[in-house]
Amino acid sequence: xxxxxxxxxxxxxxxxxxxxxxxxxxxxxxxxxxxxxxxxxxxxxxxxxxxxxxxxxxxxxxxxxxxxxxxxxxxxxxxxxxxxxxxxxxxxxxxxxxxxxxxxxxxxxxxxxxxxxxxxxxxxxxxxxxxxxxxxxxxxxxxxxxxxxxxxxxxxxxxxxxxxxxxxxxxxxxxxxxxxxxxxxxxxxxxxxxxxxxxxxxxxxxxxxxxxxxxxxxxxxxxxxxxxxxxxxxxxxxxxxxxxxxxxxxxxxxxxxxxxxxxxxxxxxxxxxxxxxxxxxxxxxxxxxxxxxxxxxxxxxxxxxxxx
Amino acid sequence: xxxxxxxxxxxxxxxxxxxxxxxxxxxxxxxxxxxxxxxxxxxxxxxxxxxxxxxxxxxxxxxxxxxxxxxxxxxxxxxxxxxxxxxxxxxxxxxxxxxxxxxxxxxxxxxxxxxxxxxxxxxxxxxxxxxxxxxxxxxxxxxxxxxxxxxxxxxxxxxxxxxxxxxxxxxxxxxxxxxxxxxxxxxxxxxxxxxxxxxxxxxxxxxxxxxxxxxxxxxxxxxxxxxxxxxxxxxxxxxxxxxxxxxxxxxxxxxxxxxxxxxxxxxxxxxxxxxxxxxxxxxxxxxxxxxxxxxxxxxxxxxxxxxx
Numbered sequence: 009x010x011x012x013x014x015x016x017x018x019x020x021x022x023x024x025x026x027x028x029x030x031x032x033x034x035x036x037x038x039x040x041x042x043x044x045x046x047x048x049x050x051x052x053x054x055x056x057x058x059x060x061x062x063x064x065x066x067x068x069x070x071x072x073x074x075x076x077x078x079x080x081x082x083x084x085x086x087x088x089x090x091x092x093x094x095x096x097x098x099x100x101x102x103x104x105x106x107x108x109x110x111x112x113x114x115x116x117x118x119x120x121x122x123x124x125x126x127x128x129x130x131x132x133x134x135x136x137x138x139x140x141x142x143x144x145x146x147x148x149x150x151x152x153x154x155x156x157x158x159x160x161x162x163x164x165x166x167x168x169x170x171x172x173x174x175x176x177x178x179x180x181x182x183x184x185x186x187x188x189x190x191x192x193x194x195x196x197x198x199x200x201x202x203x204x205x206x207x208x209x210x211x212x213x214x215x216x217x218x219x220x221x222x223x224x225x226x227x228x229x230x231x232x233x234x235x236x237x238x239x240x241x242x243x244x245x246x247x248x249x250x251x252x253x254x255x256x257x258x259x260x261x262x263x264x265x266x267x268x269x270x271x272x273x274x275x276x277x278x279x280x281x282x283x284x285x286x287x288x289x290x291x292x293x294x295x296x297x298x299x300x301x302x303x304x305x306x307x308x309x310x311x312x313x314x315x316x
Numbered sequence: 317x318x319x320x321x322x323x324x325x326x327x328x329x330x331x332x333x334x335x336x337x338x339x340x341x342x343x344x345x346x347x348x349x350x351x352x353x354x355x356x357x358x359x360x361x362x363x364x365x366x367x368x369x370x371x372x373x374x375x376x377x378x379x380x381x382x383x384x385x386x387x388x389x390x391x392x393x394x395x396x397x398x399x400x401x402x403x404x405x406x407x408x409x410x411x412x413x414x415x416x417x418x419x420x421x422x423x424x425x426x427x428x429x430x431x432x433x434x435x436x437x438x439x440x441x442x443x444x445x446x447x448x449x450x451x452x453x454x455x456x457x458x459x460x461x462x463x464x465x466x467x468x469x470x471x472x473x474x475x476x477x478x479x480x481x482x483x484x485x486x487x488x489x490x491x492x493x494x495x496x497x498x499x500x501x502x503x504x505x506x507x508x509x510x511x512x513x514x515x516x517x518x519x520x521x522x523x524x525x526x527x528x529x530x531x532x533x534x535x536x537x538x539x540x541x542x543x544x545x546x547x548x549x550x551x552x553x554x555x556x557x558x559x560x561x562x563x564x565x566x567x568x569x570x571x572x573x574x575x576x577x578x579x580x581x582x583x584x585x586x587x588x589x590x591x592x593x594x595x596x597x598x599x600x601x602x603x604x605x606x607x608x609x610x611x612x613x614x615x616x617x618x619x620x621x622x623x624x
Binding site for chain 1: 391440443444445450459460501502503505506507508509510511512513514515516517518519520521522523524526527529531532533534535536537538539540541542543544545546547548549551552554555556558559562565566567568569571572573575576577579580583584586588591592594595596597598599601602603604605608610611612615616617618619
């Protein structure tokens, strides 16, 4: 299979940027990979890892690239686009990997020249680890890549979207398209709220006087530890998500708190049937997640399986 | 190694009861295992699985047993103790596996004759699966077993506690002792609240109008699916936990809600530094959980590792 893009440039070499660099070459989706990161230590690390040709300047990095991927936190997408803007090749496809789409569309579209095609995107992939060392080529394998193409673009735009879709498919992803606003509402439920809840319970546990931190850690396998994994995600990335998807997050957080208050009341008043019915409903959704192939049915994700 | 107990009886053949039955024989901790479950279908299944000698009557099951394990939901511990009470051998050790201790102590101690030794216990082990088929012999391997011995018992009591501890160690568990009240506070934080939060977010997602259930399932790998695993736990067991550890759960739930309200305010007012600091603190606790050997450092628990 010929490469989808001859040369790509990735701005931001964290978990996602490094994984795209590795995957693009491993699966032949690009012939050459240029990289830039605003942090000189990260650039040095990217060079040491051999992730591609590392530049000390964003404009230089994007020169001659047919695809430019903005792989920085949501809050710095606009500045990243502006920093490379004058170096972009005419007709280049520009995309991003931000977990919020409408705010990124607003910030990035304004910073780009008219002669490139901006196709916003979001790979639903990641781990709790961060940085260039955390990247690996199979990260996107069988994961969703959501594209939120812009409305009212020129005649060449649909071909640019198709080409970007082919690139992600070459990396092993399943590609879906939806509009930016819908994306932000769906992700508020499936990703942003779960992360917020996890951050909150872990930080709360650290503050308790009644139970020591070492007790929480010691007995964490009884439920708590699963939250610590999600809460280990990159704090800068998540700060930007919540600042930039505020309305959708506040809406679903309001629903969560309202339901939690009802649950609290049921506990206080000993309403066993209410509790049972709610727990039973929650259990059914696990079955749907398994049936949809979105998780493994192995107990504890196979984590506690006999090791010998 | 000689068996710790010649004959044990297990009342309640769910995930935990079945696992004890398998482990006790696999590791030679008991020579014979008697079983009883109030549900005839479960008894039939226990027979088919060959978990031990299955009785149709609780009193018969405990006859001649040196150890009796009550492995039923917390709310039925009292009735289970009463049902077998008249069949108990003098000097037998009676224990339980309930996730709440003070309420079980109150209910069970009152139902037992004076000539047996009741040593409450709680294995911090389990999976999201339930029932006799879900049991396996290594479930307790390297997991905590908490014993909450009763105060002011007779001279033979300490030896009974030591013997029960030896039994759990033979099954591969690490044993800790603490008082019942402390147990209930610690577990409210490390286990009960995390499960309540998970049940709540999963049930909430099912009720939303803005996002369909199939969308939530489809994109669940972005965070939500981890909550569905915890929320798949047995609803009867968890109903009883919340009804029987009400005060400790309400206390820690109040803290959680208070902190969540502060986080909500920080999002509404765009307080990025507050969000970053809190997320950064939460991340550190993950490191402590890993360092304490309570979870695997593999990304996504190894779940998304390349499968080929």
